[in-house]
């Protein structure tokens with residue numbers, strides 16, 4: 001049943017955030033092609049009206065990034081609220097509602113990008129507009145809103161380009177982006193994860209070679225595909241779990257006890273698996289080491305030729321700091337000895353920010369006041385986001401993924417990301433807007 005924004009959001013700020021989210025969803029920014037310029041132009045007008053200095057910076061004309069700044073009265077730290085406005089595609093045939101309708105139904109705003117991540121764009125934007133319109137200016141430092149294009153295909157025209165080509169326009173001490181904040185319950189307590197790092201991506205081609213021949217005489221050649229098949233089967237195994245920095249910190253915070261060695265990890269993980277197997281699978285296991293996922297195979301280009309080479313593409317994700325040599329070692333350990341080659345294409349070393357910082361303290365104190373009894377726990381993103389480029393450009397900055405979701409928890413929202421029927425709970429969009437408007441008043445003083 002359709003309903004008005006005023007019935008799902010209690011405050012003026014909440015109504016504004018929900019309306020902005022609806023507007024954002026109704027603008028198709030599926031990347032590729034993205035076409036972010038038109039919505040960015042509109043947001044620029046809104047932010048200028050609230051007193052921000054706004055620039056659109058574009059590597060390609062239709063792929064504008066927005067940088068809005070509210071300068072403080074004295075020197076001090078720079079806080080950046082970061083978000084991307086592009087989305088992945090959606091197939092309307094798989095959805096119960098129009099992916100670009102932005103309908104408000106039973107308390108949820110429906111549409112592609114509602115969770116990843118137009119909901120956070122709307123919350124950050126509403127907070128900035130509300131702060132600016134009341135005449136608030138940071139007593140110290142500066143508040144920035146950076147809305148990027150092109151995140152979903154890696155940020156070459158978005159965050160990466162901004163950080164490499166215009167570092168002075170986006171320089172930051174504290175950055176908040178996507179990747180954390182959706183809560184979960186454990187042993188009767190609500191916990192909010194914040195993402196302090198992201199894994200690296202290493203895409204490897206594992207190749208076997210043989211000898212071509214006519215497919216009507218199977219033994220005339222040497223079939224590379226048949227040599228590859230047992231290697232693919234071996235990829236059903238994962239490299240062993242390890243006591244990684246992020247994995248240990250996460251498990252230690254969950255149970256409030258030191259987790260340093262592998263036996264500590266195993267003990268904590270067993271406890272988590274027995275309480276919430278899905279949390280163990282979604283949050284803990286992917287950050288406890290390297291993962292390998294075969295995603296694509298190719299062999300002969302012709303139906304009647306025995307393939308002389310065959311390959312499987314392996315998507316390998318490694319904890320922050322690990323390089324190509326580490327990836328190769330782990331792939332070889334899983335495959336074992338044999339007659340194959342490994343060649344790397346994409347290689348991105350993951351990075352991290354320290355878990356302890358003024359920014360983490362400010363988030364924690366906001367949770368204490370807003371959701372008493374709840375806790376904040378460090379985690380890492382198994383995926384990739386714009387945070388990577390900000391950490392790389394500004395190594396001293398604290399860059400975290402955090403946007404609070406209290407009622408639409410992690411286990412509900414994680415499957416909607418890049419999936420069908422993506423929708424954001426309006427009351428959580430309101431909560432996030434309250435958080436993003438409170439934070440600058442805590443940090444920039």
Ligand SMILES: [Zn+2]
Pocket residue numbers: 084116117151178385
């Ligand atoms: Zn995203």
